[in-house]
Amino acid sequence: MGSQTEIKVLDGPAALAETAAGVIVDAAVAAIAARGRFTLVLSGGATPRETYERLAGPPFCDRIDWQRTLVFFGDERRVPPDHRDSNYGMARAALLSKVPIPPASVFRIRGDTEDPEAAATEYARAIAGALGLRRGELPRFDLVLLGLGVDGHAASLFPGSPVLKEVFRTVAAVHATAAAVPQRFTLTLPVLNAAAEVIFLVSGPEKAKVVKAAFSDQSTLPAAMVRPANGRLCWLLDRDAAALLKTAAEP
Ligand code: 6PG
Numbered sequence: 001m002g003s004q005t006e007i008k009v010l011d012g013p014a015a016l017a018e019t020a021a022g023v024i025v026d027a028a029v030a031a032i033a034a035r036g037r038f039t040l041v042l043s044g045g046a047t048p049r050e051t052y053e054r055l056a057g058p059p060f061c062d063r064i065d066w067q068r069t070l071v072f073f074g075d076e077r078r079v080p081p082d083h084r085d086s087n088y089g090m091a092r093a094a095l096l097s098k099v100p101i102p103p104a105s106v107f108r109i110r111g112d113t114e115d116p117e118a119a120a121t122e123y124a125r126a127i128a129g130a131l132g133l134r135r136g137e138l139p140r141f142d143l144v145l146l147g148l149g150v151d152g153h154a155a156s157l158f159p160g161s162p163v164l165k166e167v168f169r170t171v172a173a174v175h176a177t178a179a180a181v182p183q184r185f186t187l188t189l190p191v192l193n194a195a196a197e198v199i200f201l202v203s204g205p206e207k208a209k210v211v212k213a214a215f216s217d218q219s220t221l222p223a224a225m226v227r228p229a230n231g232r233l234c235w236l237l238d239r240d241a242a243a244l245l246k247t248a249a250e251p
Contacts, residue, residue, distance in 0.1 A: 041195070
């Protein structure tokens with residue numbers, strides 16, 4: 001990990017969610033003050049649900065100007081939006097259906113597609129269109145939320161995947177044999193590493209080993225390859241997830 005990496009260890013999942021919601025609000029306020037809009041990339045999995053639920057309620061919800069917020073997804077499973085494994089479905093239930101965000105400001109990946117390659121290309125175009133990017137220009141999202149899989153994956157970038165070497169495409173359709181839903185879509189490393197801010201949310205004792213591995217000097221885990229070139233990287237861990245990190249034991 002680079003020297004710019006910040007690590008915050010919180011007492012448990014509730015404190016993690018509370019802190020994460022505060023970080024998201026702060027990023028929104030700063031981005032809207034500076035550029036008139038906030039571009040947020042949500043992560044999937046179970047960990048962020050509590051953060052999304054907090055963000056949907058007071059005091060967090062009212063501090064974000066939802067009319068000036070654009071929401072994207074870092075990855076998606078190839079399932080319909082109302083499927084229990086849909087990342088969009090989870091975010092909609094926990095957050096997006098509860099806040100005054102215009103539906104046109106939520107950009108979901110079409111997990112219900114017949115043609116994954118086309119859906120990945122379509123999402124890349126949707127990002128470029130929404131952000132007004134020139135041809136070949138990478139998006140610079142204000143805040144990207146990520147989780148950590150027990151195998152070290154982040155978004156749907158899995159260990160050993162050829163997509164880890166992607167340099168041109170911003171969105172890829174991938175196949176992750178080990179995952180419960182193997183067919184997925186993911187933002188690629190160049191996009192994650194072009195973000196202004198990336199926050200990992202990691203909770204639970206089952207993540208302690210992989211957190212330690214991600215922080216080892218020679219780590220080649222996908223999560224360790226997320227290092228924004230010109231942005232902030234912060235890991236929010238709960239005490240259980242941080243248990244094997246030396247920093248967690250030190251005062
Ligand atoms: C997904 C993800 C994925 C997730 C990790 C951690 O769609 O599966 O976005 O990268 O963040 O697998 O998931 P948990 O929070 O469920 O442990």
